Amino acid sequence: MFRDSPFGLFLDLPTLKVQPQLLRSLMYAETDHDRDDMFIMKVNGKLLHFGIREFAIITGLKCGMDSEFVSDPDSSNRLMTRYFNGQTKVPKTMLVSLFIDFKENKSLIEDGDVFKIALLYFISTFLFSTQSNVAFVTKLHFDLVESGEYMNYPWGNVCFKNLLSSISHKLVNKPTYYRFGGFPLAIQVWFYECCSKVDPTVAKRIGNGIPRIFNWQTTSNTVYFNHLKTGMFKTYSNPVILQANYFSYINNTHFIHCFYYNANWSASTCIFVGSCFLPTFLRKRELSTFSTRGFGR
Incomplete structure (x- = not known):
């Protein structure tokens, strides 16, 4: 998964x-x-x-x-309620402890939630690498994982x-x-x-x-x-x-404003537009949105 x-x-x-x-x-x-x-x-x-x-x-x-995803601060999150006593701010140390302890005690996390907790662990300790004893896992991240919207979220x-x-x-x-x-x-x-x-x-x-x-x-x-x-x-x-x-080689005048990168790029799945290297899955209407906004040097 x-x-x-x-x-x-x-x-x-x-x-x-x-x-x-x-x-x-x-x-x-x-x-x-x-x-x-x-x-x-x-x-x-x-x-x-x-x-x-x-x-x-x-x-x-x-x-x-x-992203247009909105995390409602007034609503509860099932994962936060189930595993972290409904805390509105979950210390990263608690998430790390839960994930590590699960290796020894498989009953700590329900089968359907193991993948979600693993995702939160990865996001919190790898993508956002602030020391675990000085950071919290945001409700936004819990809501993104619980809803499945993490798939579309611009983590970069x-x-x-x-x-x-x-x-x-x-x-x-x-x-x-x-x-x-x-x-x-x-x-x-x-x-x-x-x-x-x-x-x-x-x-x-x-x-x-x-x-x-x-x-x-x-x-x-x-x-x-x-x-x-x-x-x-x-x-x-x-x-x-x-x-x-x-x-x-990515010319500013040919740099797409809304851009996405895919781990499976290869010579056969990419094209050149001007001097811009782009994956072929970008549609023509997306190619028409080239903009230098935000990428000037």
């Missing part, structure tokens, strides 16, 4: 772990900009832009038009915004600590893709497909900030060439 969900593609994800010191390096490289729709940094003399289109191609998560939009808000301009006041939200693997893998070569002690390329997140595998090494500072991020004599306009 999970493989048939919008998240089934991640069952085939190679070994990837978040590298906090690489993310920290990217945050130190952030420029002084006022854009709220992208993360802009300068590495080795090149400006790099990480926006929603980069996020979509890296992750394969559905992005595009916002929300994950991207969550990630962006957790890393943008967060080092200005020199905090003693910070937390990464959303889906930090997206910007991490995107940076690999921008580099002419990646330090083999950090990650290695294992493919060249879409979504791009399947192209990389992190090593078992601990990646230190000083190692990156004197290597991939060093200011002078840096051999790493950055592609300043990564994904430039």
